[in-house]
Amino acid sequence: MLDYPALAALAAVVREGSFERAAFVLGVTPSAISQRVRGLEERLGAVLVVRGQPCSATEPGARLCAHVRQVSLLEGELTAGMPGLSAAEARPTLRVALNSDSLATWFPAAASHFATGSAALLDLLLDDEEHTAGRLRAGEVLAAVTTDPAPVQGCRTLALGSLPYVAAASPDFVRRHFPGGVDEAALARAPTLRFDRRDGLQDRWARAVSGVPLQAPTHWVPSTEGMLNVSLAGLGWAMAPLMTAAPHLASGALVELVPRRRIGVALYWQHLRLGAKVLETLTSSVRHAAAHQLHPMEEG
Incomplete structure (x- = not known):
């Protein structure tokens, strides 16, 4: 079985970029974060984090971080509405890769539409639209706006428009x-x-x-x-x-x-096949905004 507190520490280090910021976010000491990550590396026999400024995940570390994001999303839906959890604890965060021009034009309408029907939060990662699919392929995000129509393994693809x-x-x-x-x-x-x-x-x-x-x-x-x-x-x-x-x-x-x-520029929406309702809600919002603001794709 995987050690989920250690996985949470690993994901926080990669997400926040340092052991110190990860410790602050998780409410523990940097020493505790370091011990958890080191113990996970020793148990799995692999280096999971490249220590630097900022810290980054190795290939096996990135796979584990992707697993943590997916599990957290599904757990958030499973426990939503349970009386023992605060509203903040029940709010999942969806990490999405998209290009700067989409963020400056049509995507805000999608984000706003999504926020009216979901308490989930968005973590937007900016990259060139020709490279956002790579972020999805590497497990860094749950969904992406991309120019690549070829589905990433385990993902669904939706044509958005031009x-x-x-x-x-x-x-x-x-x-x-x-x-x-x-x-x-x-x-x-x-x-x-x-x-x-x-x-x-x-x-x-x-x-x-x-x-x-x-x-x-x-x-x-x-x-x-x-x-x-x-x-x-x-x-x-x-x-x-x-x-x-x-x-x-x-x-x-x-x-x-x-x-x-x-x-x-033809744009596509790719997202993991998780069966998570919140991800389907975001997809619906993206489809709605794209239909109203993007141009039809040219045939051929």
Whole structure:
């Protein structure tokens, strides 16, 4: 049998990033946390935590943490409403991976809808939408918004819709950098904005417009809101979610580099097949918000 107090200590260390913060959350001493984790490692014959700043799980440690999250979720549903538990003790937490642009656009409506029908809490982990499925595969989360339609083992997949993007910049930026229009040469000179090194939306749009890869000076702005703000300030051109750019396009504060030349990112919802009612409630809320705010996926 697994030692669940030790598993809880392991999960807290990985979640909080340190033995000290895990001790604070669980209401015990750092020494007690260290002893529990070390005892679990000795019993299983495997290193479960990489000690560092922050601490992280090894592969076997990650599997155990995933098990703890699933058990905690199911136990929370089993004991909900029992008179001996406080409301706080009966509230499960669902850890979900999603991309920053979804969090800035359509997902808040899903979270709000979910909160009206459930007392559960959300723990949102941000990552690139092409890599969130990996978080689910590694057992770090219970569900994910992803661009990967291939089901992760043990998961269900739901097509959500397409999040549309526009290539936009301030009018002054366009006048300075695209006086003769948008072509290969102008795109190679004009500074662009990227979220991080995995952000390929600008390349995808540029290929569609000019037929060649984008080779341009780049500003790195790891924030959806921040990228919109620096676009408005004239720092560079960016691929902005249409939902956030639309008011600024309407006011003239932003203009499209090529009018109506937009691209969409197909999004999917994947979640573990746990049979947990609270996870199904969240899925229903996500489906509802996506149906009202995302665009239909293009066929083919």
